Amino acid sequence: MIEENVKRLLGEVGENPFGEKVTLVAAVKTQTVEDINCAIAAGITDIGDNHVQEFRDKYDGIAGNPRRHFIGHLQLNKVKYLIGKTDLYQSVDRFELAEELSKRSERAGVTSRCLIQINIGNEESKGGFEYEEGLEACRKIAAMPALKVKGLMAMLPFTDDEDVLRPLAKKMRALFERLRDGHEGAEYLSMGMSGDWKLCVECGSNMVRLGTSIFGPRKYD
Numbered sequence: 001m002i003e004e005n006v007k008r009l010l011g012e013v014g015e016n017p018f019g020e021k022v023t024l025v026a027a028v029k030t031q032t033v034e035d036i037n038c039a040i041a042a043g044i045t046d047i048g049d050n051h052v053q054e055f056r057d058k059y060d061g062i063a064g065n066p067r068r069h070f071i072g073h074l075q076l077n078k079v080k081y082l083i084g085k086t087d088l089y090q091s092v093d094r095f096e097l098a099e100e101l102s103k104r105s106e107r108a109g110v111t112s113r114c115l116i117q118i119n120i121g122n123e124e125s126k127g128g129f130e131y132e133e134g135l136e137a138c139r140k141i142a143a144m145p146a147l148k149v150k151g152l153m154a155m156l157p158f159t160d161d162e163d164v165l166r167p168l169a170k171k172m173r174a175l176f177e178r179l180r181d182g183h184e185g186a187e188y189l190s191m192g193m194s195g196d197w198k199l200c201v202e203c204g205s206n207m208v209r210l211g212t213s214i215f216g217p218r219k220y221d
């Protein structure tokens, strides 16, 4: 099941309309090491965790050396467990987190790559910088010593209404292009989950984070 899903999805994600290859990140929260390794064996190259405890518990059991992403809300006191083990911090949603990441990375002698999370739907339940302050936030964070800003991350509101989702996804693409114009390292616009990834890719996302469509419904979150 997982193997078939991965193979089908890898075939489907392809490129976005801007000719950029779309990276498929498997969102592995609540999944067992066996299932994650099955997805990797089927072709998954990038995995994303959003719980530090799970990230740590499973870390050594994961085969095949995939790129590791952290995709969830990250508490400051847990940053230390991820330093040097995370290829991309996708959800840098506040300055305090960026400062802690930079400080800890500097101390460890590593550079940490991150995406700046934008609260595109202006939702209270979601983290991230406001759209209007997004570029300024990127500039400030890119100036921190041990961080590299690689792009933007967003989660669209939970709705099926494409008339709501599409304009927001397009706004994110516009912001990403403005960031990229002034900032060479910006490569990724991470936007799209199981329910909305096709729409997101159509609007210019080049990184999607899929859990349910790879592993099936989660038993708990």
Ligand SMILES: *Cc1c(COP(=O)(O)O)cnc(C)c1O
Pocket: 027, 029, 050, 071, 072, 192, 193, 194, 195, 209, 210, 211, 212, 213
């Ligand atoms: C769980 C999660 C996903 C994947 O969600 P699905 O709907 O299962 O594809 C993507 N991004 C983040 C930040 C997540 O926490």
